Amino acid sequence: MDLNDAVLTCAVNMQWTNSVGVTGRKLAYKTATLRLVRNDLRELFVEVTPEKLKPLKFKLKDLMVHKKFMSEGKATFNFKAENCTLYLSNAPPGTLMFFLRTIFIKMNGSEGSQPDDASLQKKLREHLMSGKPSSFEDVSPVTTAEMILARKKAGLLSKASTTTPSPQAAKKRRFDEMKEDREKGSLPAAKKLYQSTTDESLKLSEEQMEVLRACTSGKNVFFTGSAGTGKSFLLRRIISALPPEGTIATASTGVAACLIGGTTLHAFAGIGGGDATMKRCLELAARPVSAQTWRKCKRLIIDEISMVDGQFFEKIEAVARHIRRNDRPFGGIQLILCGDFLQLPPVVKSEFGSTPNSAPQQRFCFQSSAWETCIQCVYELKQVHRQSDPEFVKILNHLRIGHVNESITTRLAATSKQKIEGNGILATQLCSHTNDANSINESKLENLEGDKVLFKADDSDASMSKQLDQQIQAPSQLFLKVNAQVMLLKNINISNGLVNGARGVVVRMDKDLPVVRFKNNQEYICKHEKWIIKTPTGGLITRRQVPLKLAWAFSIHKSQGLTLDCVEMSLSKVFEAGQAYVALSRAKSLQSIRILDFDAKQVWANPQVLQFYKGFRRKLIDTTMIPLGPKNKDKKPGDGKAGNSALAKLKKSLMNKPLVSIS
Numbered sequence: 113m114d115l116n117d118a119v120l121t122c123a124v125n126m127q128w129t130n131s132v133g134v135t136g137r138k139l140a141y142k143t144a145t146l147r148l149v150r151n152d153l154r155e156l157f158v159e160v161t162p163e164k165l166k167p168l169k170f171k172l173k174d175l176m177v178h179k180k181f182m183s184e185g186k187a188t189f190n191f192k193a194e195n196c197t198l199y200l201s202n203a204p205p206g207t208l209m210f211f212l213r214t215i216f217i218k219m220n221g222s223e224g225s226q227p228d229d230a231s232l233q234k235k236l237r238e239h240l241m242s243g244k245p246s247s248f249e250d251v252s253p254v255t256t257a258e259m260i261l262a263r264k265k266a267g268l269l270s271k272a273s274t275t276t277p278s279p280q281a282a283k284k285r286r287f288d289e290m291k292e293d294r295e296k297g298s299l300p301a302a303k304k305l306y307q308s309t310t311d312e313s314l315k316l317s318e319e320q321m322e323v324l325r326a327c328t329s330g331k332n333v334f335f336t337g338s339a340g341t342g343k344s345f346l347l348r349r350i351i352s353a354l355p356p357e358g359t360i361a362t363a364s365t366g367v368a369a370c371l372i373g374g375t376t377l378h379a380f381a382g383i384g385g386g387d388a389t390m391k392r393c394l395e396l397a398a399r400p401v402s403a404q405t406w407r408k409c410k411r412l413i414i415d416e417i418s419m420v421d422g423q424f425f426e427k428i429e430a431v432a433r434h435i436r437r438n439d440r441p442f443g444g445i446q447l448i449l450c451g452d453f454l455q456l457p458p459v460v461k462s463e464f465g466s467t468p469n470s471a472p473q474q475r476f477c478f479q480s481s482a483w484e485t486c487i488q489c490v491y492e493l494k495q496v497h498r499q500s501d502p503e504f505v506k507i508l509n510h511l512r513i514g515h516v517n518e519s520i521t522t523r524l525a526a527t528s529k530q531k532i533e534g535n536g537i538l539a540t541q542l543c544s545h546t547n548d549a550n551s552i553n554e555s556k557l558e559n560l561e562g563d564k565v566l567f568k569a570d571d572s573d574a575s576m577s578k579q580l581d582q583q584i585q586a587p588s589q590l591f592l593k594v595n596a597q598v599m600l601l602k603n604i605n606i607s608n609g610l611v612n613g614a615r616g617v618v619v620r621m622d623k624d625l626p627v628v629r630f631k632n633n634q635e636y637i638c639k640h641e642k643w644i645i646k647t648p649t650g651g652l653i654t655r656r657q658v659p660l661k662l663a664w665a666f667s668i669h670k671s672q673g674l675t676l677d678c679v680e681m682s683l684s685k686v687f688e689a690g691q692a693y694v695a696l697s698r699a700k701s702l703q704s705i706r707i708l709d710f711d712a713k714q715v716w717a718n719p720q721v722l723q724f725y726k727g728f729r730r731k732l733i734d735t736t737m738i739p740l741g742p743k744n745k746d747k748k749p750g751d752g753k754a755g756n757s758a759l760a761k762l763k764k765s766l767m768n769k770p771l772v773s774i775s
């Protein structure tokens with residue numbers, strides 16, 4: 113339960129019919145608040161309060177709910193006894209789902225919540241005799257006992273079966289999820305409302321809640337945090353707590369956009385790569401489709417903001433003001449930005465990135481004047497969720513700010529010999545260059561015995577296949593063989609470890625579908641899954657494909673944002689500040705990683721970013737710093753000499769300042 117689950121704000125259309133079904137009164141409200149309340153007799157009602165108007169109440173009796181389009185923020189409530197239908201739209205999808213769950217639980221989860229007719233009559237008589245006016249109160253928060261009872265009543269607590277993707281497997285999955293929910297004391301998983309193959313059952317931490325509250329209250333927010341602090345996880349919750357109309361979810365890369373169910377920032381902005389002059393960018397954005405998108409946008413969400421070029425950011429800010437004819441920052445659009453500037457920077461069009469020899473051309477978003485004018489609240493998440501081993505978290509926090517001491521070097525170098533393979537699953541090589549990763553995958557597949565099987569994606573709009581390729585990890589054409597090393601691209605069953613990023617090996621083909629054995633020994637027949645992307649104009653394009661990609665190798669750039677099992681890396685060719693940190697922080701533990709040639713020279717942080725973070729007055733880690741060794745002095749890139757004393761001082765100050773959120 114992230115926010116109040118018994119309150120929902122959305123658009124409501126009401127329609128009454130007479131006893132023979134003829135439509136009578138109709139009312140339409142752009143914004144109304146729905147609240148679940150009880151009267152003195154403990155009967156449940158939905159109270160609908162349109163903006164600035166008196167509330168209307170509908171008794172929760174003989175209620176039919178249509179929730180097929182719940183994920184789009186729509187639902188229909190048919191109050192049969194009152195001959196009234198409520199059509200809800202533009203509801204924050206996550207809030208709507210929790211509201212419906214609360215109704216379901218409150219109606220089914222309490223032995224005495226729906227009094228029988230005789231006891232009601234008695235209470236009613238007593239009430240009338242007392243002469244007191246009827247009063248209503250908000251329902252109390254859902255209890256675990258109510259949840260369990262509601263599930264029992266829905267007949268969902270007695271089903272269990274096997275784990276193959278047969279109909280029985282689906283039941284088993286549901287059963288496991290409900291069991292897990294129950295143990296965690298979170299909400300149930302009845303029917304469609306209660307099925308959870310995503311991370312809905314995980315609760316937000318208090319620091320994540322604070323950010324969520326700032327975002328739902330309409331503030332312009334930037335939140336950051338080291339790798340694995342749940343930024344993208346939180347962003348998904350934020351998106352589902354906002355009204356769908358006017359909410360645009362984007363990310364700087366296709367992979368990251370896919371992780372939050374959005375589109376790329378470039379696809380949304382409609383100004384191409386943003387390399388054109390400002391005048392030309394304004395012309396491009398003024399084209400009808402693009403202009404309409406900008407005008408409709410009320411909230412712009414950007415994940416992996418560290419990879420958005422500062423000049424591009426400045427241009428889209430100006431475009432927003434111009435197209436929307438609104439002089440406020442970003443033309444009045446609410447901004448929700450998230451990322452970690454100590455991870456990968458914007459891609460520069462130089463072969464050598466930010467190596468010592470290249471000019472430091474890249475500009476981060478935070479260096480643009482637009483940043484200063486647009487951002488109202490800044491938060492830093494501190495709790496790392498991806499890794500649980502405190503030693504690894506501590507090492508990663510050091511690497512993040514470009515600091516390596518001898519004990520870190522020794523510990524990481526020691527991973528070079530560890531065996532991380534198991535069950536026929538080889539480690540994924542993380543490569544600093546994309547071409548290297550592609551050629552490794554191609555040649556490894558060729559070298560396997562047996563015939564290649566082609567899995568072709570089924571796209572709803574063939575003309576958009578290229579765009580889908582950029583935004584969705586599932587390729588349009590996937591060639592597989594038995595023994596191919598693969599990675600799962602969807603959350604299939606969180607409790608069974610079948611999650612996005614899980615590593616496996618194809619063990620056989622079953623009726624033209626690949627059967628994959630995962631690291632935890634689970635076998636799963638990978639049936640086709642669906643990915644949906646929103647076009648900038650709000651249309652939906654879907655791709656159906658088996659949820660796999662070849663996983664002998666990935667590029668570090670394409671791995672940013674992912675959580676990966678079992679990774680091996682050679683970091684000798686890294687060329688960016690933060691690149692080694694991104695590679696290492698994909699792993700969940702020191703035991704699932706192998707670094708072949710660790711050298712402190714491969715790790716550096718951009719001093720401009722360190723300076724920026726100093727503004728947060730954050731304590732990044734709690735250990736005493738040891739300045740970088742002399743061999744690092746000459747290898748700090750165009751980003752400066754990380755070995756010099758000023759930088760060491762800066763790092764030290766970053767580590768010792770208290771953590772605060774600046775509003």
Ligand SMILES: Nc1ncnc2c1ncn2[C@@H]1O[C@H](COP(=O)(O)OP(=O)(O)OP(=O)(O)O)[C@@H](O)[C@H]1O
Nearest residue numbers: 314315316317339340341342343344345497498673
């Ligand atoms: N409150 C939470 N409870 C449990 N697990 C969480 C929570 N928040 C995040 N996680 C888990 O932590 C892992 C990392 O989360 P996520 O990918 O969102 O981190 P991130 O900050 O976006 O990392 P990166 O900077 O690498 O993109 C995910 O598996 C996610 O499900």
Ligand SMILES: [Mg+2]
Nearest residue numbers: 343344345673
């Ligand atoms: Mg992320």
